[in-house]
Amino acid sequence: MITLRTWFTTTLFAFSVSACSLIPEYQQPENPSPLPARQDASTDLNATDIGWRDFYQDATLQNLIDQSLSNNRNLQATALMVQQLREQYRIRRAEQLPMLDGEGGYTRQRFSPGANEFGQSGIFEQYSVGVGIAAWEIDFFGRLESLKQAALSDYLAQEATLKSTQLTLVAEVADAYLSWQASLAQLKLSESTREAREESYALITRRYEGGLSSELALRQAETALHEARIAVAQYQQQANQNFTLLELLVGQPLDQDDYPVNWQTTGLLRSLPDNLASDSLLQRPDVQAAELSIQANNASIGAARAAFFPRISLTSSLGLAADTPGGLLEGSNRTWQIAPQFNIPLLDWGVNEANLEIAELQKELSVVRYQEVIQVAFKEVYDELQARETLEDQLTAQQDLTEATARSLELAEKRFDAGVDSYLEVLDAQRSLIDAELAEIATNLARLRNQLTLYKALGGGLLAETISP
Structure with missing residues (x-):
């Protein structure tokens, strides 16, 4: 089970290993x-x-x-x-720096009988709150x-x-x-x-x-x-x-x-x-x-x-989700997500050059x-x-x-x-x-x-x- 400390530690580690500079050494012209x-x-x-x-x-x-x-x-x-x-x-x-956003949502959805294994219809409700980082580029x-x-x-x-x-x-x-x-x-x-x-x-x-x-x-x-x-x-x-x-x-x-x-x-x-x-x-x-x-x-x-x-980015979130507002106060309803992504240029027809x-x-x-x-x-x-x-x-x-x-x-x-x-x-x-x-x-x-x-x-x-x- 991931904790708030672990989530922040992972994010800070990603930040600390970034920024290898490829800037040429500057020399003042004559x-x-x-x-x-x-x-x-x-x-x-x-x-x-x-x-x-x-x-x-x-x-x-x-x-x-x-x-x-x-x-x-x-x-x-x-x-x-x-x-x-x-x-x-x-x-x-x-x-x-990672942009930390507050998140919150409410979902109400009806399921048809044919959409579940029990063959019964029903209404599903979910409340969620949390914090998250969206597509933060790690500057390696x-x-x-x-x-x-x-x-x-x-x-x-x-x-x-x-x-x-x-x-x-x-x-x-x-x-x-x-x-x-x-x-x-x-x-x-x-x-x-x-x-x-x-x-x-x-x-x-x-x-x-x-x-x-x-x-x-x-x-x-x-x-x-x-x-x-x-x-x-x-x-x-x-x-x-x-x-x-x-x-x-x-x-x-x-x-x-x-x-x-x-x-x-x-x-x-x-x-x-x-x-x-x-x-x-x-x-x-x-x-x-x-x-x-x-x-x-x-x-x-x-x-x-x-x-x-390669360009590496990180999307992560940490929060609570429950079917009632009161359930958000229960620690067992924690949710988390860590989604690193990378993009590697393979064929750009000489654009980068x-x-x-x-x-x-x-x-x-x-x-x-x-x-x-x-x-x-x-x-x-x-x-x-x-x-x-x-x-x-x-x-x-x-x-x-x-x-x-x-x-x-x-x-x-x-x-x-x-x-x-x-x-x-x-x-x-x-x-x-x-x-x-x-x-x-x-x-x-x-x-x-x-x-x-x-x-x-x-x-x-x-x-x-x-x-x-």
Whole structure:
């Protein structure tokens, strides 16, 4: 007679002898694009250790980043995918354990006279209660363990993708805000130019009406005025589009009146160290996600290998059965059942081999993609480091050009007032000055973009506060 202890002992023994892993030993792929080693690692922090609140030093920008982390729909969707894969991992982990179900039933049946040896009809009743395990797979060859490991790696990879999405979002909000502020500065400059040309056009009109200026000068001033009006409309459109993009990234409507023009080129961003750790790229979340995908596919190979071996499952139950409800209280009415089953693949026409080949190819593909992610990350960092070396020189030259064109305009206006040159020289000098001033704003924006893009490329933007060295 089987007892409850014996039944549980048999079940636990089956569980204890399971899970022989067929997962290949994992080896980290070679880094195809290492950065130069840092000369003195004690002097500077990695970008990953610098919190975005310390890197982006403008209070308004910090507030916008805070809002985006709470409201951005793309970030929320990625977070939901993380939760979904976490629950999938829980399911895979639970599949390794026997599912214990409570059972109960009542049967009432009439027998005909010809259905029994006594030739009598009758009504049969039976009540039953118990507990049971239905078709629990005993993981002798690690199929379920492999699927669990793959699900865990998928979950962790998606979690790393969430972090990568946050890095991108922080950088995009900063870029959109700075671009919007720069376009507002260019719009303000264009409006000032339009106002100045309106005054010039009015002055030339009066001189023309007094016979002191030619119609050619009048039409040239009129043309310059229309050019300025067009520029104002263009920069207004650009500012509107940048603000709309900022609203999309933040995830909620913004009031432009709460964000006045505040274009400044210093004190916005924290300087990044010149020395870079050779392993900094490996800390990027997208690189980590790519490596976790390799591990997930590596575990899937174990599950594909296990499909070649028998699959063993166990169904068992223990309970009481009687013809009256009161009889369920009698120990002599115990019932039990143990039904092990196995399934051996004999002829599958190459399906298991094809599944194993697919799993191995999937791993090879994930390795290639991992190395590609590293190469892209290296290019992003390398491009921004090279740009940083030239943007400062470019900005200095641009500032010198602005000063030179301002002086040229001053001289052209004096020569026109003295009647030495035509108004065309004044217009040329005005165009050169406005182009130089607009280009200076654009160069300052490019320099700021270089800093924030390098910060993001090095994995910065995940932490809110800087880690103390």
